[in-house]
Amino acid sequence: MVILTLNCGSSSAKYQVYDWVNKDILAVGVVERIGLEYSTIEHKANGKEEYHAEFSSPTHKEAIELIIRMLLDDEYGVISDLKEIGAVGHRVLHGGEVFKQSALVTDEVIEQLKKVIHLGPLHMPANIMGIEAARKAMPSVPQAIILDTAWHQTMPEEAFMYAVPYEWYTDYNVRRYGFHGTSHLYCAKRAAVLLGKKNEDTNVIICHIGNGASISAVKNGVCIDTSMGLTPLEGLIMGSRSGDIDPAIIPYMMETTGMSAKEMDTVLNKKSGLIGLCGKSDRRDVLKASKEGDKKAALAIKMETRRITKYIGGYATLFGGNLDAIIFTAGVGEMAPHIRLGACQGLEAIGAKLDEHKNKVCFSRNGEFEINTDDSKVKILVIPTDEELVMTEDAYALMTGTYDVHTNFHYTFEDKDYVNKSRELALQKDIAKDPELATILVKQR
CATH class of the missing domain: 3.30.420.40 (ATPase, nucleotide binding domain)
Structure with a gap:
């Protein structure tokens, strides 16, 4: 079984395919220039030549479709059937006050994400479009969102509040959220191991x-x-x-x-x-x-x-x-x-x-x-950070029902023999x- 992670930016879509059983990366790649006159893809798979090409990708929908075709390709691909994909993990910029931890994607979750687009107008539309495109292409595969903001939810009020009218927080969700959460989480957990x-x-x-x-x-x-x-x-x-x-x-x-x-x-x-x-x-x-x-x-x-x-x-x-x-x-x-x-x-x-x-x-x-x-x-x-591994482990745990908030959850990279x-x-x-x-x-x- 493999886990696919997708990181859809405003004009790009990065991806990684991870072999869960053998704990190894099978392929990585990125589609860039989405929405411009032409788009590019760079695809690297273990034991195979790198693939570079230009193509038309007006939206993230076409980018996701090409990524899937590359994964299944006879010459450059790493899987023979989409059924080999056990879960898809999506990086999402902003969870607002709604999402405190990673979660499985449902129609309701997508609607809630749309309500916080105003908190991340440059990234959130692309994040959501990537999720919707992947769900359409792989309707039977569990999909998960991994929030950049989730790691920072342990901050006390005196750290996340701004000295502005309090109603800005209660009425408009104005507060400190923090980002790069998956990177900070990975490094914090690895630091504990390295420090003994x-x-x-x-x-x-x-x-x-x-x-x-x-x-x-x-x-x-x-x-x-x-x-x-x-x-x-x-x-x-x-x-x-x-x-x-x-x-x-x-x-x-x-x-x-x-x-x-x-x-x-x-x-x-x-x-x-x-x-x-x-x-x-x-x-x-x-x-x-x-x-x-x-x-x-x-x-x-x-x-x-x-x-x-x-x-x-x-x-x-x-x-x-x-x-x-x-x-x-x-x-x-x-x-x-x-x-x-x-x-x-x-x-x-x-x-x-x-x-x-x-x-x-x-x-x-x-x-x-x-x-x-x-x-x-x-x-x-x-x-060295490994945001994709955090996304992969969260997605797998959500799929199997073993996931919990990071303060109660054990990642494989916390093991000394990792x-x-x-x-x-x-x-x-x-x-x-x-x-x-x-x-x-x-x-x-």
Whole structure:
């Protein structure tokens, strides 16, 4: 039996096929440019050549249909019949106040998701369209939603409420929700294993740094605060999102330039952050430009890392001196030593000392690494995230009736003997190229 996971973004659809029995990834892929003049698909299956093609995909319906055809294809596919798919897990951006945990999809669930589209207008329509397309293509297969916001539901009121009229919360659901929940959940559970602690005894700060970025404070194994808010716009400086700004800037610029609310939303979400500062969002391009003397790029790096440091320092005060580790994850967190270096400047004040050499050689997305100095009170870890595995396990558990909220549920990656087969093979190749990687691998305690 296999589990299919789908992550439908505003103009893309990522997917993964997981062999539940053998605990191995069979195929991964992504459809991009959905809704544009042409769309593309990139499909990778174990033991087979990669497949790339252009096709027409006006909506997510056509994208899902092509994904299914690829999975069944004689040359590139990994299954012979749709009956081999035991469940489908869908990543959903926003659960609002309605969904506190993953759930099986029903007509009623879809109607409830439609009621919170206004909380995530860029992503929710695509999420829902992907679910509806998959249900139509595979009507007899159980489908599940896995919410980005679910992990953060343990935050106390003083963390998730805003200092605005209270009726905004009761009447319009204005509150902090938080996102990247599956990533934060995975890293929190893995951190407990690596630290040799029970989940309920683990205190960590997780920095999910990618094009989108957020930080989660995890005390006694659950989220107590996070940097993103009502939407994914708040918090850190991101690839194209502004993160925290003075709210008065918004009406000031609208009145000054005549921008509409929709235009302002577009600027803050798609034309700000690193793109707004230096015209580039890929951290590799920003770093290259900085080294070549681009002052705006150099400023962008300093601003991004300073913001991360401020959040880490602020969250550290929530642990009463009992912080176990700071974790970096996601594409940038895992693969950008210069961002980690900048973000860790001054953290000696909270007992976290970065080993600059370990940090520099930590350039692999396949292993779990410890990059702090030997005498650092607080560990600094790099943990490759695995959001798809969280989605896969939730979907399987919902299908079998064994699922529960994450505080009561045990994931396979919480086991000490857990191994990601694909990553382990890739890690050995990385170590062969750079033996120093082996010296900073975290040994499970």
